[in-house]
Amino acid sequence: ETGVTQTPRHLVMGMTNKKSLKCEQHLGHNAMYWYKQSAKKPLELMFVYSLEERVENNSVPSRFSPECPNSSHLFLHLHTLQPEDSALYLCASSQDLTANYGYTFGSGTRLTVV
Amino acid sequence: AQSVTQPDIHITVSEGASLELRCNYSYGATPYLFWYVQSPGQGLQLLLKYFSGDTLVQGIKGFEAEFKRSQSSFNLRKPSVHWSDAAEYFCAVGAGNNRKLIWGLGTSLGVNP
Numbered sequence: 001e002t003g004v005t006q007t008p009r010h011l012v013m014g015m016t017n018k019k020s021l022k023c024e025q026h027l028g029h030n031a032m033y034w035y036k037q038s039a040k041k042p043l044e045l046m047f048v049y050s051l052e053e054r055v056e057n058n059s060v061p062s063r064f065s066p067e068c069p070n071s072s073h074l075f076l077h078l079h080t081l082q083p084e085d086s087a088l089y090l091c092a093s094s095q096d097l098t099a100n101y102g103y104t105f106g107s108g109t110r111l112t113v114v
Numbered sequence: 115a116q117s118v119t120q121p122d123i124h125i126t127v128s129e130g131a132s133l134e135l136r137c138n139y140s141y142g143a144t145p146y147l148f149w150y151v152q153s154p155g156q157g158l159q160l161l162l163k164y165f166s167g168d169t170l171v172q173g174i175k176g177f178e179a180e181f182k183r184s185q186s187s188f189n190l191r192k193p194s195v196h197w198s199d200a201a202e203y204f205c206a207v208g209a210g211n212n213r214k215l216i217w218g219l220g221t222s223l224g225v226n227p
Binding site: 006040041097102108 | 118146148155156157158159160163165204206208211212213214215216217218219
């Protein structure tokens with residue numbers, strides 16, 4: 001399988017639940033990203049990982065917890081979310097920490113918090 | 115402050131018509147510029163990018179974009195639109211040695227048969 005794969009595609013969770021989003025890339029890229037996409041807002045960069053090391057955390061609430069066990073896998077652990085956290089969560093990867101070669105995005109996880 | 119503006123929230127064109135999507139940026143140095151497309155239910159796909167050199171860049175799917183420094187613009191064009199081009203289009207500028215992308219809000223393109 002090639003490209004960036006995200007699972008699940010859709011997720012509905014209650015505010016007290018704990019769930020995880022998974023992202024996998026088989027492109028040999030060294031950097032991976034979590035983005036949040038909400039209606040009428042620019043894409044929001046949440047976390048950046050380079051070779052499994054977190055290099056950026058853009059003031060994201062602690063109810064979002066990333067994990068990067070290796071350069072091919074990225075997780076976003078969710079707990080005690082709020083309704084305003086409902087959005088499309090996109091994973092992306094790139095060859096290095098620059099955008100020189102472009103980002104490859106997954107299809108996203110549509111999250112609904114009820 | 116660095117920013118990207120896509121003035122048109124939604125555009126509808128007829129199939130076979132030409133298309134131009136506008137993008138204006140605010141950035142102090144020479145910008146890295148990108149256009150991405152997002153089809154319904156999908157992630158974003160890179161259409162084209164400009165770093166330096168020829169100000170007219172060609173991309174995938176028959177798209178092109180022209181960098182105009184004097185107008186701080188990087189408009190996306192296609193001579194003949196296909197129904198499959200209906201999607202959301204995002205302009206972005208690379209900042210911080212191209213380690214961070216500043217995104218526009220996107221333009222939604224509808225195509226009439």
